[in-house]
Amino acid sequence: MQSPAEWVVVIPCVNEAAAIFSLVESVRRQVAHVIVVDDGSTDATGALAAKAGAEVLCHDAMRGKGAALDTGLRHAAARGFAWALTMDGDGQHAADDIPAFLSEARHGTADLVIGNRMADAARMPWLRRRANEWMSRRLSDTAGFLLPDSQCGFRLIRLSAWSGLSIHATYFEIESETLLAFIAAGHAVKFIPVQTIYKGERSKIHPVRDTVRWFRWWSQARRKMVNRKI
Numbered sequence: 456m457q458s459p460a461e462w463v464v465v466i467p468c469v470n471e472a473a474a475i476f477s478l479v480e481s482v483r484r485q486v487a488h489v490i491v492v493d494d495g496s497t498d499a500t501g502a503l504a505a506k507a508g509a510e511v512l513c514h515d516a517m518r519g520k521g522a523a524l525d526t527g528l529r530h531a532a533a534r535g536f537a538w539a540l541t542m543d544g545d546g547q548h549a550a551d552d553i554p555a556f557l558s559e560a561r562h563g564t565a566d567l568v569i570g571n572r573m574a575d576a577a578r579m580p581w582l583r584r585r586a587n588e589w590m591s592r593r594l595s596d597t598a599g600f601l602l603p604d605s606q607c608g609f610r611l612i613r614l615s616a617w618s619g620l621s622i623h624a625t626y627f628e629i630e631s632e633t634l635l636a637f638i639a640a641g642h643a644v645k646f647i648p649v650q651t652i653y654k655g656e657r658s659k660i661h662p663v664r665d666t667v668r669w670f671r672w673w674s675q676a677r678r679k680m681v682n683r684k685i
Contacts, residue, residue: 461537462557463488466509467523468544472498478542479507481550486540486557490531494523500544520608521629525622532614539617541610548609552649556611559647566616566642569634570609570649579651590669594631598638603646606630616642628669 464486468475475491482489489509493501495517505511512526524541531539538560542548552570559568572579579587591605608630617633620640624632637644 460487462486462540462560463490463531463534463536463538464540464542464553465490465492465524465527465531466504466542466544467492467494467520467527468496468500468504469494469517469523470496470498470500471544472496472500472503474546475500475544476503476507478544478546478550479504479509482542482553483508485550485553488536490527491544492523492527494518494520519626519629521622521625521627521632524629525625528612528614528617532618537614539612539614541608541612543608547652549650549652552609555647555649556609559611559645563645564643565645566613567634567637567644568611569604569644569646570607571604571646572607572649572651573603574648575651590631594635598635602634602644605634607649609649613642616640631669 464482466475466478466482466489468491471478479489479491489504491501491504491509491511493504493511493513495514501511501513512530514523514526527541528539540553540556548570556568556570559565587604587606591602594605595602610630610633612633616637620633620636622629622632622636634644
């Protein structure tokens with residue numbers, strides 16, 4: 456059984472001053488250690504996260520969500536944590552769901568545990584839901600089994616497994632690449648139900664630029680997966 460000292464929450468974010476203080480406060484009621492990676496914010500995100508009790512790592516300029524996650528996970532691994540729970544900084548993930556992830560760390564066998572919002576998908580904005588469903592179908596076809604919510608950033612990661620993977624995504628394709636990397640390496644992946652929370656916040660995903668990045672990444676990933684099966 457893992458002790459609470461082996462768990463850390465990693466929150467990559469940029470310009471989330473409106474949500475980060477209350478988020479860190481609520482998370483710290485469940486997990487003592489919180490790392491916030493401020494990806495070049497121009498507002499008070501970093502200062503508010505620190506005030507709420509988080510350890511704050513700062514990028515001088517925006518490098519992308521994938522790069523911010525890499526910074527946070529590498530720091531967590533270097534500090535000796537066994538597990539990192541990643542959450543978005545905009546308040547879309549509920550701290551009340553954290554115990555279910557920690558139960559998986561104690562009793563489960565998966566190396567990657569992903570939140571699944573699809574039981575209440577109607578609460579997601581229509582375009583985000585459709586994009587998530589479409590991408591999840593593509594990734595499920597590539598992986599060879601069902602991946603119901605491939606884009607959820609609420610994830611529990613066994614850091615010893617993550618450290619052995621080759622992951623290069625620096626933007627929002629990071630969720631897809633990490634998921635397929637765990638699967639390709641033979642690591643167990645599990646989905647657990649989590650709350651679906653949207654409050655009208657504006658997505659940080661650029662509809663054209665990030666879509667092009669994802670398609671470029673997916674084309675390369677699909678070829679690699681096919682080559683492995685040959």
